[in-house]
């Protein structure tokens with residue numbers, strides 16, 4: 001049976017995050033011919049509504065209110081539940097981002113529904129859809145069926161391909177007035193530490209450094225390599241704790257989960273908590289001077305050697321490749 | 326301050342994982358307190374020591390979870406509660422876990438509840454926020470700092486590497502992120518004392534929960550290991566040649582560049 005699906009579009013600094021387009025693709029599969037309604041929540045978000053349509057939403061509902069300028073679970077849940085009340089969806093898709101992780105359990109609780117978090121793949125469609133998600137820190141996978149009630153899932157960024165953007169698609173955009181009251185949390189300040197440029201969790205190439213990078217300056221060649229490849233720089237906890245780089249670069253269970261096409265790990269030993277954040281990457285390259293390092297167990301290609309020799313050589317080779325392309 | 330900590334007994338994911346008959350093989354495996362719950366326990370103890378009150382650790386699980394509760398008591402928690410579902414339930418999901426915890430906590434005087442931000446095995450991060458919603462109290466996830474002054478609370482939380490500073494009030498549920506504190510190891514006297522601390526065991530009947538109330542909403546139909554990757558290729562030869570080969574492989578074989 002086809003389903004009507006709500007997809008929450010996540011707007012950050014005025015733009016939609018890529019995971020929202022991926023969520024529409026996931027919704028399409030769950031909808032099995034049913035309608036897909038994008039939902040945008042914020043103080044001024046209607047401007048990006050057409051982009052959700054271009055990526056496959058049939059129409060968009062916006063909820064705008066000054067109290068929705070910053071995310072709070074109270075504010076956003078009031079807004080989202082109002083849309084649920086209007087639309088009576090049979091399924092809901094969020095991105096498994098900081099916002100999605102924080103908000104989805106509250107909505108699921110209010111709907112008394114199940115919630116399948118951190119989905120990386122969907123098998124089948126409509127009522128027979130099965131959801132695949134990593135468990136045990138990524139060492140295993142489970143396939144989950146929704147037994148009862150609304151189908152509610154959050155999807156891990158960079159795993160489900162978005163549909164092709166089609167600017168000629170059209171769909172209605174309507175706004176819903178909701179009174180947002182009783183916010184119990186007051187946001188005082190957000191200290192932005194994440195680097196400008198490519199969003200780490202959505203990058204196609206990630207060059208990550210560990211304690212083996214040895215200093216803040218040691219990260220410079222890694223940054224250059226990432227630049228040459230159009231990717232982002234990441235790090236292990238080891239490198240963050242040693243203050244070689246900021247915690248916003250941390251990849252792993254505590255940090256960001258990434259699934260790039262290419263992950264280059266330099267001077268990282270490969271602890272399970274680190275692997276939990278990157279082992280799903282399509283191709284993994286390890287550079288480590290210890291041939292016994294655990295990272296080689298998950299690597300597709302490995303070089304045993306000093307990263308300070310290997311990384312500069314890689315920069316030159318990739319530059320040469322690009323020049324000849 | 327009446328402080329509750331949600332503690333989950335988890336499989337130590339540093340261990341090798343074996344799947345047989347569609348299930349994770351648990352025989353002989355190491356079980357630990359979920360690492361993020363250790364931060365929660367430590368924070369609860371520190372807050373109690375500073376502000377007075379009592380720390381109660383609560384878990385849903387089987388008889389075996391008593392070990393993790395004793396460890397929490399040895400760290401310094403005052404009391405423990407084991408909600409034993411072994412005989413009553415074959416299945417449990419995040420919906421039913423939160424429901425059971427809410428039934429236990431709904432008549433208690435609660436100032437602060439601490440949980441882990443995520444369980445390293447199930448990995449959904451749902452139980453804390455779901456429970457807060459059922460109890461009608463506010464929650465803040467992935468916190469790295471907690472200051473309490475009367476009923477006013479100041480928190481720093483981690484959002485994808487950025488830090489958000491916020492204010493709220495008790496009663497409150499928070500979930501712990503790495504960086505909140507350094508969990509202590511149980512001391513020998515702590516371990517001795519823990520043996521005498523109260524550990525209450527409850528079943529669904531004691532909480533007036535009907536099995537129908539905790540019917541799961543989602544069901545695992547299959548568990549499997551990731552497809553075996555072909556063994557990675559560690560290159561050899563002269564370093565410059567290895568680098569050339571690697572770039573070539575990424576371009577022509579893996580086709581990612």
Ligand SMILES: Cc1cc2nc3c(=O)[nH]c(=O)nc-3n(C[C@H](O)[C@H](O)[C@H](O)COP(=O)(O)OP(=O)(O)OC[C@H]3O[C@@H](n4cnc5c(N)ncnc54)[C@H](O)[C@@H]3O)c2cc1C
Nearest residue numbers: 210211212236237238252253254255267269273274289307
């Ligand atoms: C609850 C919990 C959560 C955690 N979450 C995370 C997380 O999210 N992310 C994370 O990364 N970790 C996490 N950790 C920490 C994790 O257990 C490891 O301690 C950490 O990943 C180690 O970082 P590392 O590999 O950089 O350092 P190390 O383990 O010290 O490894 C350094 C590596 O560099 C190599 N090396 C040294 N010099 C060179 C050189 N010149 N050239 C090449 N190689 C060199 C060494 O051979 C070694 O393999 C967590 C731990 C806990 C308990």
Ligand SMILES: Cc1cc2nc3c(=O)[nH]c(=O)nc-3n(C[C@H](O)[C@H](O)[C@H](O)COP(=O)(O)OP(=O)(O)OC[C@H]3O[C@@H](n4cnc5c(N)ncnc54)[C@H](O)[C@@H]3O)c2cc1C
Nearest residue numbers: 331384385417418419440441443444447448449450451452
């Ligand atoms: C047949 C079957 C039997 C199961 N039996 C058990 C069982 O006996 N024990 C068990 O723990 N899981 C059991 N599970 C798994 C259970 O469904 C989930 O582990 C549980 O719903 C928590 O979800 P999660 O792992 O995603 O935790 P998350 O939502 O990621 O956990 C976040 C935090 O919530 C708190 N929390 C989570 N679970 C518990 C708990 N059980 N008690 C106290 N606090 C908790 C902790 O503070 C934890 O850090 C069973 C599953 C199946 C299918």
